[in-house]
Amino acid sequence: MGKFAFDHAEQAIRTYALDRIREAAFYRLEKFIEDYRFHPDRYFQHVIGVSVSAEREPEKVLLRANPERARYIATKPLHPTQQIVKQEEDGAVVFSLHLCHNMELENLLLSFGETVEVLQPNGLRQAIAERAAKLHRLYQ
Secondary structure, X not given: OEEEEEEOOOOEEEEEEHHHOOOOOOOOOOOOOOOOOOOHHHHOOOOOOOOOOOOOOOEEEEEEEOHHHHHHHHHOOOOOOOEEEEEOOOOOEEXXXXXXXXXXXXXXXXXXXXXXXXXXXXXXXXXXXXXXXXXXXXXO
16 A cells, blocks of 8 residues: 655655665654645546556557457556557457556556457557566566
8 A cells, every 4th residue: 555745855745665774774854744736536547556657658559459358448447548440340449548657657567468468558458468578588
């Protein structure tokens, strides 16, 4: 389970995995002031998971799912921005999402194995292809 807080050194919001903390020390920090301008729903709206990068902008992600996986994804959407773009004759479906590329998105897509293909953006497609090639080499 992750929690987020403002990192004064980085001057940015960071996500902390509290279940992985092994040791903690007490530091006297500035007085806590809640920032009512921060809205977690908006901050995390374009990601799968909790990894938000200031350098990455949300982009259109197109996925082609085989017929079996398409039925699953249609009934259990991957993200609120998910839309059906095209229903193909063989039962496959092309889905559109508006997301930022992060590790959680890659991991989710890889969990679908050969049943889902990333059509775009090219950077995400290439990242999945590289990880699939490493996986293939591991099992050679």
